[in-house]
Amino acid sequence: MENHRAEEEILTVKGLSVSFTQYDRGFGRKEIQAVTDLDLRIRIGEIVAVVGASGSGKSLLAHAVMGILPYNASMSGEILFKGTPLTSGRVRRLRGRELVLVPQSVTYLDPLMKTGQQLTKGRKNPEILEKCKNILSSCGLGLEVMDKYPFQLSGGMARRVLISTAAMEDAELVIADEPTPGLDKKTAMGVMDHFRQMADRGAGVLLITHDLELAVRSADRVTVLYGGRTVEETEAFSFLDEGLLKHPYTKALCRSMPGKWPSADALENDRESGIPDEGILEYMRKEYGR
């Protein structure tokens, strides 16, 4: 992975739309548009965060890239991995190797397999075991978890095993779907350090999270979704200065970060923010129709 041009895109998503067909009793079919015309780019060495409220389409984006959308979903748009279309055959070959997902739900761990086997995929050479040990320890876990089945782990431990499983592969694209709930801040930052190391070695990382603060601290760029659409795409540092953000929804999100509440005085004189008096959610409902 050494000789890539720095500007090379690992992942290119162009105009992605995902919809579901629902059948109502007696009323026929209804199309539900869940993701609309989404663009996203991840270059080598980059961590790109996707943030947005529950139901804004973050996991669907991840699942579309991984080729694991549910059977009743249909998608359109283009998804390229290293500049070449990610066809269903290609994604099947790359999944779990060059293309790795840290799924949102820990139920993705195989309940019948000890975690050690899931981590090493049965490989027993000393280098693999050493690597496994290092990765587990950077996620705050000891080697003893390798001898346990998933049901013997707490939710937070299972999540860390999932992250470690992904980190074991020298993936070129890692998609982490809400990797940090249930982890304390220190462990969460440890996990993010790990993703940063992977990026430094030439991978691209897509970090999906509710946690805007984590996104701003760990990612290079942040894409904000609302109702399946991109509201704003910006450098992470823009969140340190609200004036660099464009959309009122992003500004409102920025203000919701801990320690980010503007003073009463600032709010009194707040003509610049563009955050409407009616409240941001009411505004978004009108603008985005949901």
Ligand SMILES: Nc1ncnc2c1ncn2[C@@H]1O[C@H](COP(=O)(O)OP(=O)(O)OP(=O)(O)O)[C@@H](O)[C@H]1O
């Ligand atoms: N199998 C499905 N059938 C119908 N609608 C679906 C299906 N899966 C997802 N959706 C809809 O698509 C929208 C986006 O879902 P998605 O799981 O991507 O949200 P999310 O941003 O990941 O939310 P969360 O933060 O809660 O994980 C939701 O409104 C959801 O209702």
Ligand code: NI
């Ligand atoms: Ni999700």
